[in-house]
Amino acid sequence: MVEEENLSDNPVGSDMAMEKLTKRFVDGLETPKPVGVGLRVRETFAWDRELRGFGVQVMPSGLKSFVIQYRTPEGKPKRAVIGRYGLMTVEEARRLAHEKLVAVSKGLDPMESPDRKVRGFTVAEVCDWYLTEAEAGRIIGRSRRPIKASTLAMDRSRIEVHIKPLLGKRPIAALKLGDIEGAQADIAAGKTSKPRPGSRGGATTGGEGVAARTMSTLHPIFEHSVRLGKIDTNPVVCPLKSGPP
Structure with a gap:
């Protein structure tokens, strides 16, 4: 099983000086020891000086694993175990790491x-x-500038209140026009209404205007996703307008 770590959420262990990873070098890596009384022992890492992003993780238990470290297409740093030392040789791990890091260079x-x-x-x-x-x-x-914070705040509200509860778990590739129309009808009918945090009896409401604006938020999200290669097609071809034509 692949083990992954989101580096933005977890502190990294100690890094050793970069060396070319060989069997002799990996065999010689010592088990991490506490650096002070009462301090938690962290894993250590040794990084290959020839293949950037390829390394070995040494756990306090003595377990050694091959890892790769890279950034996802969304720009988030990630570290993942690709094999256990002893079950995989250094050269086997290097070939696998090279294959995966080439995929990273292609935006995957x-x-x-x-x-x-x-x-x-x-x-x-x-x-x-x-x-x-x-x-x-x-x-x-549309103004050829980054989207304003006020616009993003409204987008986030519509996403969390209306879009995710109705469509969030649906694979985009499986969305049909009927799904979009059904979600718009549900929003208009007030099915996603809920109390506003901190208000006295107030609630987010439905209505045709709210439904149309929510779909008009979803449409450019998918357009940006297509343009930047995240998805293949935009299932919201044309957001439906409220009221009669």
């Missing part, structure tokens, strides 16, 4: 689960990607 996440590749991204996953990229200023709006 080599540790993406097989079921993700089959089913594709869900609506919630693409919405989360959009918010992360837009808040970092990497998505350009």
